[in-house]
Amino acid sequence: MFAQDFAIYGAERRGAPVTAFVRLSDSPILERGYIFNPGYVLVTEPSLLFDPTVKPLEGMEEGSVLFVNSSKEVRIIPSRRVRLLQRDITGLALKHIGRDVLSAAMGAVACKLSGLISIRSVIESVEEELAELGLEQDAIEKNVQLAKECYFTVESTGLRSTSHMPPHRVVDVQYLGEKGVPDLLSTGNSILRKTGSWRVFTPIVRNELCTACGICYTSCPEGCISLDERGYPAIDYDHCKGCMVCATECPRKAISVEREAPWS
Amino acid sequence: MSITKYRTLKDVPREEFLAPGTSLCAGCGALLVMRLFHKALGGDVVWVNAAGCITLMATFPYTPLKSSWFYTAMASAPAGAQGIRDALDILIRKGKLDPSENLKVAVVTGDGAASDIGLQSTSGAIHRGLDFFYLCVDNEAYGNTGFQASSLSPMGSETATTKPTHLFPAGNPLPKKDLFEIWRSHRPPYVATISPSHAVDLLRKVEKALTLKGPRLFLALCPCPTGWGIEPSESVKLARLAVETGIWPLKEAIYGEVSHTHVPSKRKPVEEYLKAQRRFAHLFRPVKNEEVIAEIQKQVDDYWSKVER
Numbered sequence: 409m410f411a412q413d414f415a416i417y418g419a420e421r422r423g424a425p426v427t428a429f430v431r432l433s434d435s436p437i438l439e440r441g442y443i444f445n446p447g448y449v450l451v452t453e454p455s456l457l458f459d460p461t462v463k464p465l466e467g468m469e470e471g472s473v474l475f476v477n478s479s480k481e482v483r484i485i486p487s488r489r490v491r492l493l494q495r496d497i498t499g500l501a502l503k504h505i506g507r508d509v510l511s512a513a514m515g516a517v518a519c520k521l522s523g524l525i526s527i528r529s530v531i532e533s534v535e536e537e538l539a540e541l542g543l544e545q546d547a548i549e550k551n552v553q554l555a556k557e558c559y560f561t562v563e564s565t566g567l568r569s570t571s572h573m574p575p576h577r578v579v580d581v582q583y584l585g586e587k588g589v590p591d592l593l594s595t596g597n598s599i600l601r602k603t604g605s606w607r608v609f610t611p612i613v614r615n616e617l618c619t620a621c622g623i624c625y626t627s628c629p630e631g632c633i634s635l636d637e638r639g640y641p642a643i644d645y646d647h648c649k650g651c652m653v654c655a656t657e658c659p660r661k662a663i664s665v666e667r668e669a670p671w672s
Numbered sequence: 673m674s675i676t677k678y679r680t681l682k683d684v685p686r687e688e689f690l691a692p693g694t695s696l697c698a699g700c701g702a703l704l705v706m707r708l709f710h711k712a713l714g715g716d717v718v719w720v721n722a723a724g725c726i727t728l729m730a731t732f733p734y735t736p737l738k739s740s741w742f743y744t745a746m747a748s749a750p751a752g753a754q755g756i757r758d759a760l761d762i763l764i765r766k767g768k769l770d771p772s773e774n775l776k777v778a779v780v781t782g783d784g785a786a787s788d789i790g791l792q793s794t795s796g797a798i799h800r801g802l803d804f805f806y807l808c809v810d811n812e813a814y815g816n817t818g819f820q821a822s823s824l825s826p827m828g829s830e831t832a833t834t835k836p837t838h839l840f841p842a843g844n845p846l847p848k849k850d851l852f853e854i855w856r857s858h859r860p861p862y863v864a865t866i867s868p869s870h871a872v873d874l875l876r877k878v879e880k881a882l883t884l885k886g887p888r889l890f891l892a893l894c895p896c897p898t899g900w901g902i903e904p905s906e907s908v909k910l911a912r913l914a915v916e917t918g919i920w921p922l923k924e925a926i927y928g929e930v931s932h933t934h935v936p937s938k939r940k941p942v943e944e945y946l947k948a949q950r951r952f953a954h955l956f957r958p959v960k961n962e963e964v965i966a967e968i969q970k971q972v973d974d975y976w977s978k979v980e981r
Contacts, residue, residue, distance in 0.1 A: 421697035421728070422898045542835075544957075598693035598736040606698060622681045626871045627908045629704035630692045639682075647692035651699035651897075652905035 409524065410437050423606040423649055425456055432522065432567065445469055447568040450518055452497070452510055454478040455605040465490075471568045475517060477510065479667075493521075495561060498608060502667075504554035505547075508608040512538070516555035516562075523564035530555055599647070603630070607650030609665045613641050617662035624654035624663060678712075678875040685711040685875075691736040694729045699904025701894035701911060702726055702809035704868040706780065709807055709890070712878035715739050717776045718756050722749035722790055724782030725816045726809060740775070746789045749779045750797035753804045778805035783824035784814045786891075787849050798858040798887040805881065806889040808851065811896035819899040823849040827971075828964050829951045831899075836954040842964040843954060847971075852891055856925045860887040864924040864933075867893050869912035873922055873933055880924070893920045901950020913945045918972045921979070932979055939976065942969045 415428035429443045445467045454476055456462050468474065470489045476482045477497040484492065497513045512534045519525035534555050538548045613624075620639035632644040633654060643654075655663040677683060689710040696703050702725060710717070718740040721727055730741050744752035757777045763769035781790060786808035794806065813831045814820040821831040826848045830836055834844035855863045861884040866874040874892075881888040893914055895907040902910055914920035915934065919942060922934040943965055946952040955961045 421695055421700075421725075423698045423904075424695055594733065594735070596691035596736060596738045598730075598734040599691040601693035601695075601734055603693050603695075622684065626681050626684050626708070627704065627868070629696075629698075629700050629707065629868075629907070630694070631688045631690055631707050632692050635686065644692060649698035649904075651907070652903075653699055653704075653908050656905040657908055 412437050448473045450475045452477050473565045505550045512551040512555045513558045516558040520559045520562045521565050523566045527559050602646050603649050604646045609650050611655050611663045612666050614662050617660050623657050627653050627657045676876050678872050689715050689738045694736045697898050699897045699907040701868050701907045705892040708871050708874050712875040717778050720749050720752045720779045722746045722781040722785035746785050748793050749781050750793045753777045753779050754802050780807045783810040784822040787823045787851050798860050801886050808891050809894045811894045815896050815899050855889045859928040862888040865891045867911045867915050869908050916940045917942045917945045918976050
């Protein structure tokens with residue numbers, strides 16, 4: 409089997425959404441470039457489903473498979489007969505590793521879906537690639553356990569072969585709203601980018617414990633916390649990346665860390 | 673000691689000059705330093721940046737800044753600052769720009785541009801007495817390109833280019849350059865070290881620098897969750913530990929005269945700071961490297977014995 413893998417390289421940092429592609433074939437792959445009509449789409453975070461800069465559902469065709477990592481039921485109305493699967497992979501990662509690291513897990517899911525890659529290959533790859541990154545043996549072992557559970561909880565859908573039609577168009581470049589167009593005088597327009605989708609855990613201020621000391625406000629790297637006229641904090645959840653500096657710094661432990669925000 | 677308007681955290685200015693939505697890592701220490709620094713500096717600023725992580729703060733077409741931004745090559749941010757300062761001065765002198773619309777010029781670069789690639793142009797700008805601010809956000813490696821060692825990477829740390837090997841079991845064998853002293857040797861009006869964990873100290877130093885004219889330089893320790901191997905939630909905690917262990921002295925030098933703005937009453941052992949970071953993990957596992965840890969402790973003790981004398 410032949411494989412290609414590549415990602416859209418951007419300036420984004422740890423925690424930011426990324427797009428990556430895999431092309432599999434039983435003959436050498438001469439095609440290059442992005443995949444516009446995927447057989448599979450794996451979405452690691454449900455808030456990305458309708459993100460206008462990502463558009464993961466675009467180009468899905470009849471028989472395509474959409475896998476979404478979500479703890480809650482995902483409701484989408486596919487325009488074509490797309491098969492939807494979902495599992496709480498983040499929940500499994502938290503169980504096995506204790507943190508929201510999804511690479512081994514989602515890799516295992518993709519391998520199982522394809523019906524082409526054995527669990528042995530998955531385990532070998534996880535061990536080899538994580539060792540290359542310098543992870544310690546116990547961390548690698550946890551990732552292997554995670555990959556195994558993911559592999560065995562997901563069913564195989566088989567691979568839909570796609571035509572070898574070359575793509576007809578270049579990538580659309582999306583700008584959001586009039587302030588996103590190239591304009592040297594647009595100041596502070598990064599607010600249009602909702603970095604709240606980076607977050608897995610959500611900080612919640614418990615007002616009954618808060619003393620309005622202002623430490624969380626001062627130590628938020630993103631400037632996502634504002635203070636009301638009495639000095640009590642309010643968090644901008646559209647942009648909070650969930651770094652949890654506020655929760656660590658709060659001397660009264662008045663900021664709790666929740667996987668699911670109560671309002672979601 | 674002059675009178676300051678920053679006495680407690682209650683005095684941190686509420687106005688924000690950086691909008692959220694940047695593509696920097698969650699928990700970025702440099703972003704927090706920029707945010708606090710900007711609050712004290714005010715909005716009438718042109719930032720001049722040399723390539724680094726902070727460059728990606730303003731990724732076209734999006735910018736968090738409500739002030740102006742000028743991007744230069746890695747070696748030449750202070751030269752860029754000179755050009756902007758001169759242009760503003762000439763426009764004002766010719767009556768083409770109202771003096772009320774004058775702007776401050778501030779350079780912001782990482783430690784690679786400050787200590788390696790742009791050191792000559794910084795030296796030149798200080799030597800010429802350029803009226804500007806320089807903020808070095810020091811995460812102790814070339815974070816933007818994958819955390820390769822810079823000359824501000826500390827001895828004993830692991831970076832992409834100083835992996836612990838059988839030849840160099842301690843990782844980086846070279847000491848951290850003393851950029852504070854390099855800058856200070858030019859006798860500029862103001863040089864200071866700052867930390868995101870000590871916001872009031874940071875604001876006061878910018879406030880003091882605003883009363884002076886000429887080169888005013890700041891070296892900020894900026895914990896980097898990705899490169900240091902810490903949780904994003906720990907970045908301010910690590911900056912505080914660096915101060916409490918004495919690894920990061922908070923000080924200033926006015927026309928070359930050094931004074932410490934915070935002397936830890938009882939310094940914590942450096943081990944506490946080192947142990948909390950993956951980039952020093954090889955000093956503790958599989959076998960504890962007592963020799964290197966003791967050497968790091970000794971360097972800190974030697975430093976403070978001269979201060980405390």
